[in-house]
Amino acid sequence: MKNNRSYHDPVLLQESLKYLSIFPEGVYADCTLGGGGHSFAIAERLGPQGRLHCFDRDPEAIEYASQRLAAFKALITFHPVPFSELENEIEASFLDGILYDLGISSHQVDDSARGFTFTGDQPLDLRMNQREDTSAQGWLRQISAEDLSKVFSLNADLERSNRLAFRLIEKIATISEDILPRDIKSVVESVFPDKRRDINGILARVYQAIRMEVNEELSQIEKSLRGAVSCLKTGGYLVVISYHSVEDRCVKNTMSAFEKDCICPEKLPVCQCGGKHRLLKKEVRKPILPSATEIAKNPRARSAKLRVYKKI
Ligand SMILES: C[S@@+](CC[C@H](N)C(=O)[O-])C[C@H]1O[C@@H](n2cnc3c(N)ncnc32)[C@H](O)[C@@H]1O
Secondary structure (H helix, E strand, C coil): CHHHHHHHCHHHHHHHHHHHHHCCCCCEEEEECCHHHHHHHHCCCCCCCEEEECCCCHHHHHHHHHHHHHHHHHHHECCCCHHHHHEEEEEEECCEEEEECCCCCCHHCCHHHHCCCCCCCCCCCCCCCCCCCCCCHHHHHHHCHHHHHHHHHHHHCCCCCHHHHHHHHHHHCCCCCCCCHHHHHHHHHHCCCCCCCCCHHHHHHHHHHHHHHHHHHHHHHHHHHHHHHHEEEEEEEEEEEECCHHHHHHHHHHCCCCCCCCCCCCCCCCCCCCCCCCCCECCCCCCCCHHHHHHHHHHHHHHHHEEEEECC
């Protein structure tokens, strides 16, 4: 087992614990187990009657974290499935708090065999679960340049997305073997030849845009959050940490549908639904950001935003 620090440092840990309002007999779900940093801290605060349900679609995360959390075995149930399955795995009105720490773990990025790195000879992969069907390579080989361009601008707000998409598809057509990080990098450098450009920053966005499609990240988030509202008890808390604007927007938009009293179509002049449909309220008006101290210790935290909702 690798040491805990090298797998993933939990982000906004104290803030997550505070807003989950953990009590010893409570029942919680960590939908993004990863290295188990948040789960460990939640489990430490539970008594013998408390329970924790841990989800991750990555079998490596489940294996690693289940060893790390072995001391809390009696309290924890592991769910090695995508978090879109939350509502199928957990009863309605069952949970006192649910945590999402979205995106990928440091381990997934750092382990070159996972195919998330910008360097090396490992084929581009980007699957959170390598047993799932389509890797980034497979996905890139079947998409058109027009659709790839849309993915770049919608998922990562990339400049020159059209040129980038066309050159990348042209390049891929010439590759009969695996697509390697240097293939992507050479295309990015050809589209952004200015040496002063932050090529790694652009590569990060290119990878993010492709990764979001390969793992169907936005539809996963939307489906799971809808299920989370149903799985929460009245008075329960939903804590969501996102890492970029597209992810954060998806969280805000999905949740806003549950913050409205009236669900009538906009064109109706008078409310006919009874106006009592509101299920959530924001617990904090603005998202909570990591402190400068946390960012200095863990640069991965720099783009994190934590939102909190309460079921009413
Ligand atoms: C940022 S890491 C979580 C780190 C964790 N909070 C910790 O303290 O170690 C995100 C984790 O969520 C998992 N994940 C992302 N999307 C998922 C999904 N749709 N279903 C299940 N797990 C998912 C990833 O595999 C990854 O392990």
